[in-house]
Amino acid sequence: MLVKNNHPILHRKLRCFFASPNLFEPVLHRASSSDLSHGRVTVRRLVASADVPAGYLDFPHVAQVFCLRRVQHKKSGGKRQEETIYGLTSLSPQEASAKRLLSLLRGHWHIENKSHYVRDVTFDEDRSQVRCGSIPQVLAAIRNTCIGLMRNSGYKNIAAACRYHAAQPHAALALLGIRKTE
Numbered sequence: 001m002l003v004k005n006n007h008p009i010l011h012r013k014l015r016c017f018f019a020s021p022n023l024f025e026p027v028l029h030r031a032s033s034s035d036l037s038h039g040r041v042t043v044r045r046l047v048a049s050a051d052v053p054a055g056y057l058d059f060p061h062v063a064q065v066f067c068l069r070r071v072q073h074k075k076s077g078g079k080r081q082e083e084t085i086y087g088l089t090s091l092s093p094q095e096a097s098a099k100r101l102l103s104l105l106r107g108h109w110h111i112e113n114k115s116h117y118v119r120d121v122t123f124d125e126d127r128s129q130v131r132c133g134s135i136p137q138v139l140a141a142i143r144n145t146c147i148g149l150m151r152n153s154g155y156k157n158i159a160a161a162c163r164y165h166a167a168q169p170h171a172a173l174a175l176l177g178i179r180k181t182e
Contacts (some may be wrong), residue, residue: 002087013057014086018047018067026051031098033106041073046105048098061090066101119143122159149175 003011026049034043048066068085119125155161165172170180
């Protein structure tokens with residue numbers, strides 16, 4: 001679980017834990033990765049520890065805590081951007097080493113970009129004015145179903161697939177297994 005400012009006390013405790021390693025003297029495990037894409041060089045450094053003092057976090061089932069620092073350099077212009085993320089997990093160091101935690105975090109963003117980005121941008125979900133009862137959850141389920149049907153049919157670009165199916169309703173029905181009869 002990523003810990004953000006909506007959990008201010010937990011966020012502050014994790015920040016202090018990693019900022020003052022001499023105070024806690026934890027065993028730290030490290031992993032790093034770097035990649036070049038979209039004109040940026042991104043370096044990620046993860047530090048994880050299972051040596052959290054008993055009762056320090058007051059959060060159930062914590063096996064490890066981690067700190068991820070991400071530094072991006074734009075190749076053109078040399079602009080540098082840094083971000084630090086804190087989190088915790090119920091996975092023990094035997095289940096998830098620092099290297100595996102780093103990989104799991106990258107996988108999380110892959111899902112985030114693949115699903116939520118499409119819902120936000122292509123379906124403009126954030127501007128929806130539907131707020132009553134369970135209708136927002138029903139519409140989200142319908143959007144996810146549409147995305148899944150299109151991806152399962154081999155479409156890579158969901159926006160283009162939506163435009164195609166809007167112009168060809170029989171093709172949209174075919175995704176559901178409903179064939180055109182004459």
